[in-house]
Amino acid sequence: MYLADETWPELGSYFESESLAFVPLGSTEQHGPHLPEGTDHLIAEALAREAADRSGYLCTPTITIGVSPHHRQFHGTMWVDAPAFRDYVESLTRNLTYHGIDRVIYVNAHGGNVEHLREVGRRLRDAEEMYAIEWMWNESIPDLVEELFDVPGPHGGPKETAMIQHIAPKLVREDRLADARDGGLVDWDRETGRTHGARTFYDAIDNTANGVLGDQTDATAEKGEQLFEAASEQLVKLADWLASQEFAELMPEEHV
Ligand SMILES: [Zn+2]
Secondary structure, eight states, X not given: OBGGGSOHHHHHHHHHHOOXXXXXXXXXXXXXXXXXXXXXXXXXXXXXXXXXXXXXXXXXXXXXXXXXXXXXXXXXXXXXXHXXXXXXXXXXXXXXXXXXXXXXXXXXXXXXXXXXXHHHHXXXXXXXXXXXXXXXXXXXXXXXXXXXXXXXXXXXXXXXXXXXXXXXXXGSOGGGHHHXXXXXXXXXXXXXXXXXXXXXXXXXXXXXXXXXXXXXXGOOHHHHHHHHHHHHHHHHHHHHHHHHSOHHHHSOOXXX
16 A cells, blocks of 8 residues: 555545555665666665565655765766655654554655654654664665675665666666766775774765766566565565554563
8 A cells, every 4th residue: 555646535544444554765876877866765665665565565765865975976866865864754653643553664665764764763762652663674675685696785786786777677777787887996894994993984986986886787687576575575564563563562671
């Protein structure tokens, strides 16, 4: 069920029996020479809507602009400052409680949003208004990501390329996959951008000239479909688990 396609009486029936919603979030930011700027929000929305279709739970409209100042050197990247993002997401999530939603899954596809969504979830839980958790698609299936790609790369790499090849193939510039690899940073590891234990970089461009990481040339739509299937399954299971919990059990423990 997709909130924006429903009428209010139809939604009323949903709120009578269910109290869970998926909220998809991504970014609009550079993803190298081969992927569209909408990559992250396209992935988040596709997964959230798939999980909603399979499970019958509600999916809200997508938040398409996130915390991406670290990609600003590349044309077209849009971002909001972290405090504005947190306040906006907190407000729209809290206001869902007015309709009876008391548990939310942030279906997230942008690493830069993670810590802020965790903070928002904490605020709402500490206030005992709502239980909202962050779910980052690739972290739900780490073994499969490792298995499918030689060099996954955290941004604009083969896993995101494969997902867009599956979800929105017309938006992938297939003739630029080798350029993406050759103009970026292929080997990203624990030592990258670190000096004596400190993370010394702030922006993507500090590590990669074209904005992306990993080897995009072994991405295929078939691998994207595998990722999509596996992540959708995880998301449906998470929703079923969350829906089955007692609200009180999801709230913070008392002080000792
Ligand atoms: Zn991305």
